[in-house]
Amino acid sequence: MKRTTLSLIAVVTTLAAVTGVAALTAPDGTVTETLEASVPLPVERSSLLCPVPSTSEVAETTYTSYTPVSKGTAGERAPSQAQSAKAELRPAAAAGTPGETPAKKPGQPKAPATVTKPGTPVTAEANGAAAPALTGAANGTLAPGWTVQQTTVVPAGGSRGLLGVSCTAPDTDFWFPAASTGKQRQDYVHLTNPDDTAAVADIELYGPEGPLTSQITEGIPVPAHSSVPVLLSTLTTDPATQDLTVHVTTRSGRVGAVVGSADEKLGSDWLPASADPAGTVVLPGIPADATSVRLVAYAPGDDDADLKVQLVTPTGAIVPASAGALHVKSGMTAAVDLPDLTRGEPGSLLLSPSDPKKATPVVAALRVVRGKGENQEVAFIPATGAIDARATVADNRSKVSTLTLTAPGATAQVRITASAGSKGGTPVTRNVTVKAGTTTSLAAPLPEGLKGSYALTVERLSGGPVHASRMLELPQDGIPMFTVQPLTDDRGTVEVPEARQDLSVLDD
Numbered sequence: 001m002k003r004t005t006l007s008l009i010a011v012v013t014t015l016a017a018v019t020g021v022a023a024l025t026a027p028d029g030t031v032t033e034t035l036e037a038s039v040p041l042p043v044e045r046s047s048l049l050c051p052v053p054s055t056s057e058v059a060e061t062t063y064t065s066y067t068p069v070s071k072g073t074a075g076e077r078a079p080s081q082a083q084s085a086k087a088e089l090r091p092a093a094a095a096g097t098p099g100e101t102p103a104k105k106p107g108q109p110k111a112p113a114t115v116t117k118p119g120t121p122v123t124a125e126a127n128g129a130a131a132p133a134l135t136g137a138a139n140g141t142l143a144p145g146w147t148v149q150q151t152t153v154v155p156a157g158g159s160r161g162l163l164g165v166s167c168t169a170p171d172t173d174f175w176f177p178a179a180s181t182g183k184q185r186q187d188y189v190h191l192t193n194p195d196d197t198a199a200v201a202d203i204e205l206y207g208p209e210g211p212l213t214s215q216i217t218e219g220i221p222v223p224a225h226s227s228v229p230v231l232l233s234t235l236t237t238d239p240a241t242q243d244l245t246v247h248v249t250t251r252s253g254r255v256g257a258v259v260g261s262a263d264e265k266l267g268s269d270w271l272p273a274s275a276d277p278a279g280t281v282v283l284p285g286i287p288a289d290a291t292s293v294r295l296v297a298y299a300p301g302d303d304d305a306d307l308k309v310q311l312v313t314p315t316g317a318i319v320p321a322s323a324g325a326l327h328v329k330s331g332m333t334a335a336v337d338l339p340d341l342t343r344g345e346p347g348s349l350l351l352s353p354s355d356p357k358k359a360t361p362v363v364a365a366l367r368v369v370r371g372k373g374e375n376q377e378v379a380f381i382p383a384t385g386a387i388d389a390r391a392t393v394a395d396n397r398s399k400v401s402t403l404t405l406t407a408p409g410a411t412a413q414v415r416i417t418a419s420a421g422s423k424g425g426t427p428v429t430r431n432v433t434v435k436a437g438t439t440t441s442l443a444a445p446l447p448e449g450l451k452g453s454y455a456l457t458v459e460r461l462s463g464g465p466v467h468a469s470r471m472l473e474l475p476q477d478g479i480p481m482f483t484v485q486p487l488t489d490d491r492g493t494v495e496v497p498e499a500r501q502d503l504s505v506l507d508d
Contacts, residue, residue: 039495040495042141042144042494047136047169048089048135048167049092049135049194050134050135051133056154056157056159057128058155058156059131059153060152063089063149064121064122064149064395064453064455065089065122067141067147068118068119068490069119084140085141089136089148092135092225093226116142117142118141119420119427121421121422122422123453132227133192133227135192136148147167147393149165149393149485151395151472158262161262161268161269161377162377162472162474163483164395164484165258165270166272168272170194170254171257172255173249174248174273175274175277175363176246176248177274177363178366179271180242180261181205181244182242184263184264185262187260187271188259189203189258190230192256193253193255197224198252200222201222203248204249205247206244206332207333209332210331211331214235219251232246243294266369266376267481271380271382272380272485275382276363277362279359280353282348282349282386284348284381284404284439284467284469285381285441285486286368287346287368288344289370290368292368293338295336295337295366296335296365297333297351298362298363298364300361302330303330306325306358306360307325307362308324308351308353312347312349312406313346314345314347317350317408321340323337363383367380368381368484370482375478376479377479379482382486384486384488386489387459389459389490390459390460390492391468392455392487393456398450403416403443403470404468404469405442406467407434407437409436409464410436411435411436412433412464413461413463414461415459416445416456416458417430417459418445421447421449422454423452424450426447426448467486468486469484471483471484
């Protein structure tokens with residue numbers, strides 16, 4: 001095929017990718033068949049980034065790496081491609097940071113074991129304060145849906161708690177409502193760069209009165225294959241702020257970002273990024289026995305947001321007695337306590353515009369507390385996007401994992417698959433109907449003959465949008481330690497143009 005023909009096809013392919021359809025004109029002026037963006041094909045490569053798990057010497061961290069089995073033609077590969085596929089993580093370098101940086105200890109624990117086939121989780125441990133951040137990638141058959149769960153138990157000390165996070169994909173824009181520079185909190189934003197070139201990040205802080213006076217928040221360098229933890233309280237000279245929204249962007253490169261929060265009284269956990277700003281948001285998975293729930297929201301645009309607040313329960317949506325509405329001023333963080341929110345029933349919070357004709361985009365997160373007195377534990381639930389096709393969460397354990405599914409609109413049908421265990425077991429599949437306007441909370445299905453930990457995959461089969469989260473409980477010494485991970489769509493496929501005619505007719 002000559003260079004001119006190649007160029008023509010390149011232009012048409014680009015046009016098809018942008019518009020979804022393109023007509024191909026041959027050199028003699030005749031129009032051939034069209035190209036349509038209608039074929040879902042599996043992604044060929046996925047990247048994930050895991051933050052430094054803890055600075056505690058007594059921390060015990062478990063990594064669980066997993067790729068779900070992709071069925072049908074969209075998940076198939078040639079044998080040679082399947083044999084060369086792998087998913088692995090490697091330690092990132094610890095880079096310097098503005099302000100205070102957690103102390104680093106010598107020694108580099110082994111990164112999680114490499115996954116070589118879909119359908120079976122692989123686990124590894126890295127204990128103590130030496131465990132580094134991790135960067136990694138999956139290719140071939142292991143790329144679609146690849147997920148890694150980082151679970152850390154800190155039994156004592158200032159960062160005591162159960163800390164769980166699904167390792168994040170690199171991006172250029174992150175929102176974190178519910179962070180804090182309060183005196184009893186130590187919140188770090190962890191920036192991890194997966195690429196071969198340095199990234200440059202900016203951090204903006206917004207409190208109840210608007211932007212905080214900041215310093216050294218612009219142009220923060222994140223070296224290649226490195227991680228930089230930044231203590232939020234060192235970025236501003238303003239008084240301590242309990243309710244804070246953090247905005248992380250990159251001016252060059254990309255990073256993975258997540259906030260690690262440690263509270264002197266309530267323990268510690270990870271605060272994942274909120275879903276992209278939207279007029280209606282869902283925060284799924286408030287446990288039935290929550291003793292304290294605090295909602296934090298931020299409106300990043302030019303308009304104020306007037307929100308209707310509803311709790312979506314197993315029997316329908318109700319308006320909390322403590323707060324049925326929330327006004328969020330543009331550029332300012334708003335927060336409200338929701339006491340006695342669940343009243344013994346699990347639920348999800350739904351924020352929607354008070355005036356449907358004026359849907360102002362917002363980001364939001366919940367700080368959730370279980371337990372009382374000295375035996376309290378904290379976790380965070382960010383606004384979570386709907387599962388378009390499939391989502392997976394790893395590191396589930398027998399009798400301590402709870403799955404929450406919310407259908408804020410129409411009734412939805414989903415398929416839940418409990419994978420094989422990391423040390424043995426047979427997968428189990430279960431179909432569940434989530435009625436319109438309700439939340440379904442269920443003990444996570446168990447694989448038959450489970451040994452070790454396992455993964456849960458949720459596939460939306462039909463109906464309206466579904467939002468989901470998983471709660472993992474590991475109580476210790478009377479403390480109801482728990483962590484909640486949102487399930488986000490794995491974007492395991494991508495739409496590509498399909499040729500209706502053999503383009504070899506253009507060769508001369």
